[in-house]
Amino acid sequence: MPKFHVVVGPDLTPVYPSVHKIGPADLKDVLAKGTEDFLTMPSSLIFLGLIYPIVGIGLIAGSPLPLLFPLMSGFALVGPFAAIGLYEISRRRELGLDTSWAHAFGVMRSHSIFSILSLGMLLLVIFVCWEFTAQSLYVALFGSTPPESFTQFIANIFGTPQGWKLIGLGTVIGFVFAVVALSISVVSFPLLLDRDVGVPVAIQTSVRAVLTNPFTMALWGLIVASILAIGFLLLFVGLAVAVPILGHSTWHLYCRVVDRAVPV
DSSP: OOOOSSSTTTTSSSOOOOBBOOHHHHHHHHHHHHHHHHSSHHHHHHHHHHHHHHHHHHHTTOOOOOHHHHHHHHHHHHHHHHTHHHHHHHHHTTTTOOOOOOGGGGGGOOHHHHHHHHHHHHHHHHHHHHHHHHHHHHHHHHHHSSOOOOOOHHHHHHSSHHHHHHHHHHHHHHHHHHHHHHHHTTTTTHHHSSSOOHHHHHHHHHHHHHHSSSHHHHHHHHHHHHHHHHHHTTTTHHHHHHHHHHHHHHHHHHHHOOOOOOOO
């Protein structure tokens, strides 16, 4: 029966991996490697990637108009957890193991699965808090009566002072949520998949990676947001390509930032 180590991993004394300084050139390299992973078996990964636009369309279709943009932007908050299977594919490919889209589900047998699920729940809580905050902000500015149509909704947003206030405040608040989510998750999920270190060590390592590379990690966050936005603009279908490439690239970002040597 597997042993789950959520707090400190298998050892009583936590081991904190060191982190490296990286630059924009490293981001270009990890994106190239992520794209290479994707192109190695594009048909299989597009099939796997279709899960993301299907889920995205399902969420958006049943949601009120005021939550349309918060839901799309909030996708990036839970993206690091949603891409966990893609990290596993890159990990296996790095080790020279047999690799197919089915191995994405092999993560369920990981030694750190309970830690991974626990951290995923934390991101989900952040996502729910963001949606609640966005909804509350809209109600405070426009009231609780929903817009009659999408056209009226757009007119309210871009044609009224309240709308521009919503855009400004929503952007600032959303930025805060994004920074928090990025800081605790940018390398934590690949680290948990690679080593059974426990959630606190994974989060601390991720935060140290951001503090050590503030500009580069901010640029990475902008790249992720831009690629996901393009995926949404392509009627969600673009997510079937965007998410796999970002997922594989995140694994290579982890390999570039975190010292993977295990201390003796």
